[in-house]
Amino acid sequence: MAAEAQRAPLVREQSNFALSPAIAGRLQECAAALAPVETFDPLPSLGLFDRVPDGCDVVPVRGHVAIVERAALTTDDLTEGGIFVYERQYPLHPAADARRDCTRFVVRIYRDERVADAWRYRDLDRPHRPGEGPFHDIAFASMLIGRVIGVYQPKAVNK
Numbered sequence: 001m002a003a004e005a006q007r008a009p010l011v012r013e014q015s016n017f018a019l020s021p022a023i024a025g026r027l028q029e030c031a032a033a034l035a036p037v038e039t040f041d042p043l044p045s046l047g048l049f050d051r052v053p054d055g056c057d058v059v060p061v062r063g064h065v066a067i068v069e070r071a072a073l074t075t076d077d078l079t080e081g082g083i084f085v086y087e088r089q090y091p092l093h094p095a096a097d098a099r100r101d102c103t104r105f106v107v108r109i110y111r112d113e114r115v116a117d118a119w120r121y122r123d124l125d126r127p128h129r130p131g132e133g134p135f136h137d138i139a140f141a142s143m144l145i146g147r148v149i150g151v152y153q154p155k156a157v158n159k
Helices: 002-007 021-034 137-143
Strands: 047-049 056-061 064-070 083-090 101-111 118-123 132-136 144-152
Touching: 056 101, 056 144, 064 083, 083 118, 083 137, 101 144, 118 137, 132 137, 137 144
Parallel strands: 047 144
Antiparallel strands: 056 064, 064 144, 083 101, 083 144, 101 118, 118 132
């Protein structure tokens, strides 16, 4: 390959450079494939709040601040397509004096098609990654710390 590169003619700056119609067409196809198809809105159709309501918490998600209604959830609270905050803690069973790392992220939940009474989630900060799961109803509800009710935006006006 290095020998081929040495034999290739040296290309200097060219003026009046034109692409063949076939190459130009392929470049346009590639550009169209690389262009974003749609803008990803992680928190669609949720209300805007100019303050955080009492009893609520906030969690960042893709440049937004999600407002989370903190409440103990039951299996009846789980809804297909619902947006919740999932909390992961490490280590799972720490010693009394051990430090516990907590990570919270905003997820959209949906039923697992292959396992009865089970759910999956997709992290809205990483929408192109495959979903996680399956998690059975009771275990999954205990991992969710609340439902996302809106987006914090100072001086927002609800439409």
